[in-house]
Amino acid sequence: MEEHPPTASGRSPLQDPVAEIVRIVIRTLWILFAGFCLAPAAYLLVLLAIAPGEGAGMQGLAGEAPAQWDQWQFLFAATGIVCIYASFRLRRYVLNPTSLRDRALQSVEKEAAARGGGALPQMIQGLIGRLALGHVLLWALVEIPAILGVVDRFVSGETRFFVGLVILTGIGLYAQRPSRKWIAGLLHDVLRAR
Numbered sequence: 001m002e003e004h005p006p007t008a009s010g011r012s013p014l015q016d017p018v019a020e021i022v023r024i025v026i027r028t029l030w031i032l033f034a035g036f037c038l039a040p041a042a043y044l045l046v047l048l049a050i051a052p053g054e055g056a057g058m059q060g061l062a063g064e065a066p067a068q069w070d071q072w073q074f075l076f077a078a079t080g081i082v083c084i085y086a087s088f089r090l091r092r093y094v095l096n097p098t099s100l101r102d103r104a105l106q107s108v109e110k111e112a113a114a115r116g117g118g119a120l121p122q123m124i125q126g127l128i129g130r131l132a133l134g135h136v137l138l139w140a141l142v143e144i145p146a147i148l149g150v151v152d153r154f155v156s157g158e159t160r161f162f163v164g165l166v167i168l169t170g171i172g173l174y175a176q177r178p179s180r181k182w183i184a185g186l187l188h189d190v191l192r193a194r
């Protein structure tokens with residue numbers, strides 16, 4: 001029989017369902033996170049490999065850049081900074097531990113009243129869904145600067161704003177990465193309150 005190493009509580013993962021749930025949630029979030037990180041890396045590899053026209057100055061893959069393109073580049077840079085800032089502000093609401101815990105407990109109370117029994121699995125499923133959705137929304141918001149950088153690279157042929165916006169996305173993704181300690185604490189709080 002296969003033995004499982006004990007968790008921090010001294011029990012095996014089979015005896016500690018919260019540790020197993022945390023492990024599954026963290027693994028899922030890191031897989032999603034890797035997918036979001038792969039996109040800017042692919043943009044860098046593909047678009048830096050494509051050389052702009054020889055001696056064309058401001059000529060991108062789409063042809064000659066519009067006359068006022070520098071204003072669009074400024075708008076792209078400002079939008080990228082605003083998206084990163086908004087992701088930090090939005091995190092306080094989307095992934096607020098108190099709000100997530102309260103919603104989970106309210107769903108348990110509603111299910112228990114409707115069924116006359118406990119609804120712990122549905123509560124955990126809803127909580128995990130809100131955690132995943134909150135992280136994905138934040139990562140999608142952080143991805144916007146890289147997409148704007150790709151548009152600029154195709155239109156202008158310059159790499160300056162493109163690389164800057166992709167780096168901005170990288171910083172935002174790094175700052176919004178999943179935290180095992182935070183998720184474990186949240187799940188333990190919810191189950192203790194239950």
